[in-house]
Amino acid sequence: METLFSSVGANRKDYIMMKDQIHDINLHYKSLLKKIGHHNARKLRYKKILTSASKTSSREIFEKICDFKNGISPNDLTDLIKKMTNASTWIGHTYLRYLISHVNFTSYGNSISNSDKVEDILEHVRRGIPLNGRYSHDDIFKAIYDECELRHYFPDHKPALRIPKTNVTVVLISGVLNEIFSTAAFERGADHLCQISHAKYITTNVKGTKSSEHNSELIAKQLTKYIDENPEEKLWLIGFSKGGVDALHFMRNHRIFCERNVIGLSTVASPILGSDHVNNKFIGVLNQLHKLSDNPIYKYIEETRGTLGPEFQKSLSSSHQRVWFRHNHQELPKSPFYTSVAFESSWYESHLWMILTKLIFRSRKSNDGVVDVENATFPxxxxxxxxxxxxxxxxxGTRSSHFCQEALMESHLIFLKYLGLID
Structure with a gap:
């Protein structure tokens, strides 16, 4: 009898062990299927981006060539070369990413699992319930951004938040030397946002090598004309890099217009308090060129293209801009909201040009390759x-970047809608 019970007990233990092993195998199998699904989703995402890059670039080049039927000027030829260079860079970069996605089985983006804190934030945001100071603004925004990013990296992820509708008009204000790119900074993200939220977007034509005072008047002229033609629209300014500084100067100089027509300003990687990099030795060498200011050739270049002159540098210098903001922040219009977001990256995470800037403009402080984090936030x-x-x-912010611009725009809108800062 004891032998019989011992045998039954042993079989039961074996059964339990086998059941646990089968359970573990099922978990590993499901995990493997999920990883394969995510891997295929990433390949599909990069394939769509590659297809879009190819079609868009081909269309832009074809349209530019068609413009030559009435003759070609040196500026037209320069513009065509720029478009072809940008197109080849965009397609080549995207194709490389697409090839890598076939052999990259590591996770990309954020983990699908959330902490209790994040789940609590998302539930309150989803239901529109105030958090009453339980979490900081950056905690709330980061939770929203990560959730928005998940929906783009993991298509099988069930979204916890919906993208709200809005009739606001987004105004993109780009930064230094954006003229070398084919589109405004974060235009890809803005275009996506407008497709899913009923918003509109426009871009401003600013000079990347001119001072903030100069650009503030360019912005004023363009937006005044736009509002004259669209008097019912409300503007949400999004300033990237120096574009954020230009926007602040514009709002300071045109307070009444902004009180009536601008609901807010969101700066992205903007040197709100200036940048110490303008004091770099490299800039010092560049300044030697300005000793030729009486030269006719210099004057022509300065008037047409700009040469990172003293007024431009003053707009970015921390010794000037930090003082400017302290002295002028009370003169900014009161009704609009003001938000800021900063970027940071290690040198090995950066774009090739950003690696070079990190070598030229070395900083011990956390930065994105150009702007120090501490200067990209409001005091x-x-x-x-x-x-x-x-x-x-x-x-x-370039259209060839694989940073999730779509998630950045979505998270801004959701956050501002949650706080009641945007209709």
């Missing part, structure tokens, strides 16, 4: 909303 004495720091280098 404590100003009633601005700092949305925290995201991983990314300073060129993630």
């Amino acid at each position: 404590s004495y100003f009633n601005g909303i700092n949305l925290g720091i995201l991983r990314g280098h300073h060129l993630v």
